[in-house]
Amino acid sequence: RWLADCAARSSLWSDNRIEVIPNGVNTDLFRPLPKAVARQRLGLPAESKILLFTCQLHAERRKGYRELLEVARILADRRRDLHVLTLGRASAGAEEIPLPHTSLGRVEREELMALAYSASDATILPTLEDNLPNVILESIACGTPIAAFDSGGVKDAVLDGITGYTAPPGDCRGLAAAVERLLAEDLSTSCRSEAIRRFSLTLQADRYVQLFETLLDK
Numbered sequence: 001r002w003l004a005d006c007a008a009r010s011s012l013w014s015d016n017r018i019e020v021i022p023n024g025v026n027t028d029l030f031r032p033l034p035k036a037v038a039r040q041r042l043g044l045p046a047e048s049k050i051l052l053f054t055c056q057l058h059a060e061r062r063k064g065y066r067e068l069l070e071v072a073r074i075l076a077d078r079r080r081d082l083h084v085l086t087l088g089r090a091s092a093g094a095e096e097i098p099l100p101h102t103s104l105g106r107v108e109r110e111e112l113m114a115l116a117y118s119a120s121d122a123t124i125l126p127t128l129e130d131n132l133p134n135v136i137l138e139s140i141a142c143g144t145p146i147a148a149f150d151s152g153g154v155k156d157a158v159l160d161g162i163t164g165y166t167a168p169p170g171d172c173r174g175l176a177a178a179v180e181r182l183l184a185e186d187l188s189t190s191c192r193s194e195a196i197r198r199f200s201l202t203l204q205a206d207r208y209v210q211l212f213e214t215l216l217d218k
Helices: 002-009 035-042 065-076 110-119 134-141 172-184 188-199 201-216
Strands: 049-057 082-089 101-103 122-125 146-149 164-167
Touching: 035 110, 049 065, 049 110, 049 134, 065 082, 065 172, 082 110, 110 134, 122 134, 122 172, 134 146, 134 188, 146 172, 164 172, 188 201
Parallel strands: 049 082, 049 122, 082 101, 122 146, 146 164
Antiparallel strands: none
């Protein structure tokens, strides 16, 4: 919806019909797996609270890696039970994470990504600019809630108390508080239900078919 609003305000598209069809996610592939099994297969600590951060390139400024480090510093002062799991090509500051952490590097197998989501208690998304990140859809389909900045199209899928919590963009203390709220609650069932209800591939395809049919009728 955020991108649709941008288009509606633009001089190029403001006079055109604008339809919103969210991307879908493969809810058969991205599904909840037993947390203990996922952690064992990935060699992760069984008793820790695991926070996942994933993006293709950590150095890409809009993905918020600096903010992730700041959130980790805040949480490190408050808790001793946290472990950070990162996916993607690491930046030069990877060793600066002030919490125990594991890097899986660049992951291209979706089955391995589904394991990482299922192994985690929460996914941190400190993105500063994005539309509807696949990370959100994949994570909630695996039953793992999101702590994110309310930027771009994040609010289309991160619903407070249902699939996660948001904080104002750049508010690292607010994002740390969102993480702690997630760790105190269990949103796994509502995450999975929301992914199936709103973001299945079948639903995405049906929406395209319906749109094409209305265009053909004209």
